[in-house]
Amino acid sequence: MKMKDTIVLITGANSGIGKAAALRFAAEGYQVIMACRNMELGLASHREITEASNNPNVELMELDVASFDSIRTFCSNVKASYPRLDILIHNAAYINHGEKEYKLSPEHIELSFATNAFGPLYMTQLLADHLEQSQDPRILNACTTNIKNFFDPKRTIDFDNLRGEFRETRRYSAYKMYGDSKMALLILTFKMAEQLQSRGIKVNALQINRVKLSKATMNKLSPVWRVLAWAQNLTNPLPAGMADNYFHICTSDEFSGVTGQLINHKREIVQPSASEQGLAQLKNIFGSGSYPKYAIDSKNANRIWELGMELMRS
Template sequence: MKPKRVIITGANSGIGKAAALKFAEEGHVVIMACRNIKKSLPVQQEISKKTNNSSVLLKKLDVSTFNSIEQFCDEIKQEFDHIDILINNAAYFNHGSDYKLSDDDIEITFATNVVGPFLLTHLLKNLLSRSDDPRVLNAGSNIIKHFLNPKKEIDFSNLRGENVNDPAHSVYINYRNSKMALLMLTFKMADFFKPEGIKVNSIQINGATMSEESLQKIKPGWRIIARFQNLFFRPPEYTADLYYRLCTSIEYRNHTGIQFNHRAELMRPAVTEGGLLTDIKQALGSDVYPSYADRKDITEIVWNRCREMTREYITLDS
């Protein structure tokens, strides 16, 4: 396979690190896009040495901050004439933390998990379009299964600090909402970028073994549960291999606007009126995603909110 140029956000730990290692092992040019350079430098050096790949590069990128995204993209445009793969892997989940705004006054979870990937992908559109097989992969989560409940809705009312002291604030709920919004963006971006030949897909991650560092971000009570879950989660390398397969295999070359499960299988929208047994089967299985993700009206709200928030950086015709 001809070496590809791949950008992986959040590539200094967990699945992102494992993915950077996988692509480096296969001889590709890996651009590790990370917020903390000091923390990430030893990881870059480790991967480069372990794979004997001198094309493992480290670039500063805070996906929650528009200026950082713009600076990163400007640097990439100066160094490369095209990019083949973009993996929007970075995500914010600081369990139990207080309500927090990004530098652009957007709720930090939504800024990192939704608006950041939206802006980053759009700013890299021209470079991606010059690839002979451009692919974008968004890291989703099975947390969206909550939306199998028809009463669940994305709450857009507190994205700009409208109520920073909201007693109902929950990082968990914000994360759940953001991953559903990201899936909706995946479907919308797949259509939007189709004329450029850019394929945009999502993978529903069922969890990965958490590092001790990640566990420390969780409240003590929930940390016990997380440690127990670790006994059943797959290692990050498992999902990293799926990243690689979905982004390089000829098998998926023409797929776009797809939600893949943890076996790299195509998922379909859930049946909403199938009865109790169907509901249980869908909730426990990995064949369907909530039909809420196909709501065009909500998708347009997500899309337009992202457009509004990033209007100083990109101009879209539709």
């Protein structure tokens, strides 16, 4: 196999889309860093990928994206082992469908926000100088169609509860927290793209619609959710298709100059909605061409950015 010297880092590469993407890059001869929390599952996936791709340049490294300490150790290991980073894919995510209790990260950040928004932000900050060494550095954030819930004008991120401040009085909804944290990730995508533009680093997000859940993920679900997920899995496409999107967005000439964009599963640039009323709103909800204006409201952007900066300083 012809080895490419392009180095790609994928978080949550032991299952689902992350694993399929690791295999895709490995099969194409890239140097792949699989950043995984569960080293047992990680080792099994790593073995499968190296064998299937016949690529010896795939490395498994330990990372808990929800822990700032783990991120610091991981990033310094990456910097010590690799001369630069070309592609960074923030794929790992937390959602526990049946969860009713607030769960906090070691830094006391609500776990969906720690994993899906502030962890990726912190990693990006720590790896930015390494990405800057690349000829064509690209970051891709895994977003979701769940953010369409923000077409509802009443929907907001509960900024006052991101550290579980109201855990005694406000009901925990895993689904809302997940959607809020992915909206935060989208807002941070736009902010990061702006901040990193002068350093040549491109930052985009992919709006993932639906993909078959892996067996490992199904096993984590409560029995009721497992049945629902099983039924959805009958028609959901395999992760390999979405992994192709990761690959294309991060390597193709088509996307080499694109930054600060949300891209949908058909590889089209998604636009902020022009109107969120009447027929336009129906198109927003049922189509995949627009995202809620909430994501480009500067008040929301400044709030999430400042909170991220404050958390990283503390």
